[in-house]
Amino acid sequence: MTNTYRYLPDTEQDQKEMLEFLNVSTIEDLFADIPSGIRLKGELDIPEADPEPVLIKKLNKLSARNLNANEYSTFLGAGTYDHYIPSVVDHMISRSEFYTAYTPYQPEISQGELQGLYEFQTMVCELTGMDVANSSMYDGFTSLAEAASLAAASKRRSKVLVSRGVHPESRSILNTVAKGQGYAVEEVSLDVDITDLEQLKSQIDKDTAAVIVQYPNFFGSIEDLAEINAYAKEHGALFIVSANPLALALLQSPGKLGADMVVGDMQPLGIPMAFGGPHCGYFSVSKKFMRKIPGRIVGETNDDQGNRGFVLTLQAREQHIRRDKATSNICSNQALNALASSISMSALGKQGIRQMAQQNFEKADYMANLLQGKGFTVLNKSAFFNEFVVELPFPVKEVNKRLLESGFIGGYDLGETYGNDKQMLIAVTEQRTKEEIDKFAEILEAVVNG
Secondary structure, eight states, X not given: OOGGGTTOOOOHHHHHHHHHHHTOSSGGGGGTTSOGGGXXXXXXXXXXXXXXHHHHHHHHHHHHTOOOTTTSEEOOOTTOOOOOOOHHHHHHHTSHHHHTXXXXXXXXXXXXXXXXXXXXXXXXXXXXXXXXXXXXXXXXHHHHHHHXXXXXXXXXXXXXXXXXXXXXXXXXXXXXXXXXXXXXXXEEOEETTEEOHHHHHHHOOTTEEEEEEEESOTTSBOOOHHHHHHHHHHTTOEEEEEEOTTGGGTXXXXXXXXXXXXXXXXXXTTOOOGGGOOOOEEEEEOGGGGGGOSXXXXXXXXXXXXXXXXXXXXXXXXXXXOGGGOSOOOOOOOHHHHHHHHHHHHHHHHHHHHHHHHHHHHHHHHHHHHHHHTTOEXXXXXXXXXXXXXXXXXXXXXXXXHHHHTTEEOOEEGGGTTSOTTEEEEEOOTTOOHHHHHHHHHHHHHHHTO
């Protein structure tokens, strides 16, 4: 065997020698314990293997079909955003001691990794106004589901209420997890672009473990957290907020408005869009839930010589050995992406993050006013952060095709998840220039006017 297929390390002679050592005749004999009724008969229906040079050419052609934010101005958000990432982020996370690191169970050789995660937790707490944060989770969607499960187990109640203003994928994951955990999920309808508080009043009761909202919500609108928290506390329910961490640099922190748990996705701070992932979830709580938090927490301590050091601490052993009693069985994280967020926040600094958030707010407001001036209807009645919904006379799918021809990635088609295919969710981040915004509005006007 030549190195034409260099990812197949075993030659035919290697295979023969291994089979002889195992005292079997064929590779099929190794699977004899698997019932024949569930075993594959015949070959997999996949193309023949290609030599590496041919394969690379094929993959490059496929890759060239992708449209990205380096070549097109993007106004697509809906959970993954085009934000500025300081160049130092990629430089630092590309160091081998970070990108090859596994879970730092041995603190004596993992101080750099542990300190990076400790700083991540600290900055998350500062943004959210909460007492404790863990050292990351898969993404914001799973973080929200974990928070709901913790609430149901802690309150020993049978349902959670979630606003329809929460990201559709978060709600999908929540429903999946709830089914396994044995609690019900009820959705609270919207009053145009924010949670319908009258509907919430009618649905919340003594069986409600938690009320869940997003801040800003999926449409970019800012919910009244203080009022929603009051309803939750009146019925003894917990208040869970899924928050955009960048927006928290500008908005009042959920912790100061009564939230018991604040979760979300760190993608807006230092993590590239990368065609949808991977992301990094954060999970923060008030002190009373510190010992029930899923995943792992890094704590600060001193060694036997009095030097500052870091260790994994307050881990719920049930998550490792008594899994039937666990509030969560999660045992992994997104340490490298958490580190990327930490580096990004450190490089930007408090003032830089606030300025970045301010630009998101102001540029979205500028574009919404511009479109309204051209006759478009903006559906948001509440203040919004960096996203808003605009009504179009034609299906969004058709409009986006025309925008793409002009070099723009259009907004999210709300027909995909909310049933109205003429409503577009437009995201405007600090990356978009005034020239790009003006041109997008000009082309959009031309498209809908024929």
